[in-house]
Amino acid sequence: VITKGEFSSQNAVMDKLQHKMLEIQRTKRINYLTKSLESKGFSSAPSDSRYKSKSRSSSSRTSRSASRYASSRKRSAVSPPQVRAPQAQAQQLIQESGTMKLIEYVEFPSRDGFTIRLDMTVEFELLPEHIAWIFNRYGDLLAVVDKVIMPQITSISRNKGSEYGAKDFIVGAGREKFQNDLTASLRERLKEKNIIVHNALIRHVEVPDQIRDPIQKASIAKEQDLTNIEKQNTAKKKAQLNTELALIDQKKEQVMQETEKMKAEILAEQEKEVAEIKALTEQKVAEINQQTAKVKADIVRTLGLAKANAVQFVEGEKARGLQLKVQAFGNPVGYAMLKFAEGLNADIGINIIHAGEGTLWTDLERASLGELGGASIIQNRQKNSLSPKKYPTRR
Numbered sequence: 001v002i003t004k005g006e007f008s009s010q011n012a013v014m015d016k017l018q019h020k021m022l023e024i025q026r027t028k029r030i031n032y033l034t035k036s037l038e039s040k041g042f043s044s045a046p047s048d049s050r051y052k053s054k055s056r057s058s059s060s061r062t063s064r065s066a067s068r069y070a071s072s073r074k075r076s077a078v079s080p081p082q083v084r085a086p087q088a089q090a091q092q093l094i095q096e097s098g099t100m101k102l103i104e105y106v107e108f109p110s111r112d113g114f115t116i117r118l119d120m121t122v123e124f125e126l127l128p129e130h131i132a133w134i135f136n137r138y139g140d141l142l143a144v145v146d147k148v149i150m151p152q153i154t155s156i157s158r159n160k161g162s163e164y165g166a167k168d169f170i171v172g173a174g175r176e177k178f179q180n181d182l183t184a185s186l187r188e189r190l191k192e193k194n195i196i197v198h199n200a201l202i203r204h205v206e207v208p209d210q211i212r213d214p215i216q217k218a219s220i221a222k223e224q225d226l227t228n229i230e231k232q233n234t235a236k237k238k239a240q241l242n243t244e245l246a247l248i249d250q251k252k253e254q255v256m257q258e259t260e261k262m263k264a265e266i267l268a269e270q271e272k273e274v275a276e277i278k279a280l281t282e283q284k285v286a287e288i289n290q291q292t293a294k295v296k297a298d299i300v301r302t303l304g305l306a307k308a309n310a311v312q313f314v315e316g317e318k319a320r321g322l323q324l325k326v327q328a329f330g331n332p333v334g335y336a337m338l339k340f341a342e343g344l345n346a347d348i349g350i351n352i353i354h355a356g357e358g359t360l361w362t363d364l365e366r367a368s369l370g371e372l373g374g375a376s377i378i379q380n381r382q383k384n385s386l387s388p389k390k391y392p393t394r395r
Contacts, residue, residue, distance in 0.1 A: 108158035114166040114211055118157055119204035122186070122197065124149065130194035148193055153200075156185045169205040170215045178202070 106118045126134060126144075138144045160181050161169075168174025179202045187197040322335075329335040 106154055106157045108161045110164060110166045110169070111162060112165045114208050116161055116166065116169055117206040118202060121201045121203060122149070122153060123199045124190065125196040125198060127194070127196065134194060148195065149190065152186060152189050156182060156189065160185060166207050166211045167215055169207055170212060171219070175202060175205065
């Protein structure tokens with residue numbers, strides 16, 4: 001068992017000295033264990049009661065030199081092993097890995113008088129700053145386990161165990177409570193001796209058959225009832241789950257149908273709105289076209305009326321001008337003859353032809369223009385051309 005860290009050095013002399021010290025400590029542990037076994041008469045005693053205590057020290061190359069140790073108590077084996085000499089047993093109990101095994105077990109009466117045997121594992125630790133003090137006070141690690149830890153485990157287990165009935169060590173709740181009490185008491189007691197206890201775990205409890213069998217049967221029956229109840233609850237939960245899944249599928253289908261219905265309604269509403277907008281647009285276009293046609297008709301009618309009025313006014317004024325001109329001559333024939341004379345070519349020749357009785361010279365003085373030959377025809381044409389024209393009026 002290595003109780004302090006190994007120094008890394010290039011000095012061969014220091015290495016040899018350290019190795020020699022470790023061998024001396026190992027020899028002392030073997031001798032101490034041999035004497036302990038001889039004092040207990042272990043060489044001739046059967047091994048139907050066992051107690052194992054394991055200690056693990058930290059590696060010499062780690063930064064932590066504290067050691068963790070675990071002690072475990074085991075019940076007896078079925079057949080006793082062969083008897084060996086204490087020296088050989090001590091050499092076997094201390095192996096090359098530094099693990100030591102002590103053989104003993106804890107046995108105490110319960111509150112109701114039944115014999116209880118415990119199988120447990122105790123994990124404890126020695127801090128580096130306390131190792132020197134512990135070594136000076138109690139000795140090597142084996143002495144610490146044999147003189148301090150094992151007596152405390154045995155004493156506390158018996159004191160605390162006598163407060164519980166045999167049934168409490170079988171039922172899970174009572175066993176857990178005893179384990180917690182044992183751990184707390186052992187931690188408090190060994191803390192005064194600079195030994196830190198981490199865990200005290202009960203692995204096995206041996207009780208008499210006359211109380212164990214009924215309790216086990218009752219526990220098994222209770223667990224079986226609980227198992228059956230859980231199976232029933234599981235079946236109910238499964239049926240409920242199937243029902244919920246069916247409801248989910250039904251709800252999903254319902255939602256899908258409602259969604260499709262809503263989509264169809266929305267599509268129909270959109271189509272309806274589009275049709276209404278289209279019809280309203282066409283109606284507006286028709287109204288606008290109708291108004292446009294009406295405006296165009298009004299424009300055409302107004303333009304036609306304006307043109308007719310313009311023609312009427314112009315032609316009427318022209319007719320009035322002609323009337324005024326005729327009135328100025330006093331005779332339409334005179335105005336006609338003026339227009340006729342104005343329309344004659346300047347190069348026209350005049351030929352006087354005798355066309356009737358009398359002579360030109362004798363009748364010329366008293367004859368008017370109408371009495372001359374051909375003059376009556378000209379006068380008639382002038383009358384027809386000077387008569388006012390009647391134009392139809394627009395309503």
